[in-house]
Amino acid sequence: MRALRITLIIAVVLGALFVGADRVAVYFAEDQAAEKIRSSQNLSGTPDVSIKGFPFLTQIASSSLDEVDVKLDGVTAGDGEKSVRVTGFDAKLQDVKINSSFTSAVADRATGTAHISYADLTKAVNDPAVTVGYGGTNAAGKSQVKVTGKISAMGQSIERSVESTVSVSGGDTISVRAESIPAQGFPGLEQLIRQKIDFDRKISGLPRGLKLDQVVATGDGVDITLAGSHVNLAG
CATH class of the missing domain: 3.30.300 (GMP Synthetase; Chain A, domain 3)
Known part of the structure; x- marks a missing residue:
């Protein structure tokens, strides 16, 4: 024992x-x-x-x-x-x-x-005349962001707030695109506004092989889902 x-x-x-x-x-x-x-x-x-x-x-x-x-x-x-x-x-x-x-x-x-707040997304636009916020959902139930931009056209200061879709492109880029822009009879106004409020931002620095899968607009920012295979963690 x-x-x-x-x-x-x-x-x-x-x-x-x-x-x-x-x-x-x-x-x-x-x-x-x-x-x-x-x-x-x-x-x-x-x-x-x-x-x-x-x-x-x-x-x-x-x-x-x-x-x-x-x-x-x-x-x-x-x-x-x-x-x-x-x-x-x-x-x-x-x-x-x-x-x-x-x-x-x-x-x-x-x-x-991952998450990007609307404050940080607004800064990413790099234009003090543009702000990004939550835009609710469209008729199809898809989440949206609201982008507000100011431009000068024909001697006037014009401000527009539009609902935009937010999506993933190329596996590494977030794209924001307005669904429609009310031009109110100003020739070329839609193009001018789109130059302000439609934008892409690449999310670099992710481990190789890890890609953006989906992005969803929420009340406090956009939530990103990531996925990948044969992901290089280091080296």
Whole structure:
């Protein structure tokens, strides 16, 4: 009995040491992965990386991670005047394969969400005469944004507020297009207004392979759904 008790104690101690070593290793790996993602994707902030599954060390030994969650708040996507601030970026990457030198990681599949507030979407237009807000739903039940723009035409200052559809194009761009614009008999007025209120904004800086899937206008901004396969997490 004494020998069995000693064996059990040793097993518990060794188990605790293994768990402790496993957790230290995963925390270190998460920090390194976060910095790798930030630098490789040229992000304006450092993401929060969480590696799921236990034990971590056996996953590393097989060069495969069950799941990696990446969260980032307040990243600036795009370049220069065409940048847009994205909040609430949250991606889940599954079946992540790591190369032998641990310099890259590719997920078999990934899903995620992100959010852009109307204040940030308005700033992205980069025109003080244009504002973007919630436009409710159209007759078909599709969510819309309301875009208001001011222009000068024929010696007059003209303001129009129109309901616009918001959609995804090319897997990396949010497009806003007015459904119709009341021109009220002014030749060329619709084109002038569209030059103000129709716009595209590219969401760059996402891991390669992760694309914009859908975008929906809500009361406080637009919600973006992300999806992808063979997503390069870093490298």
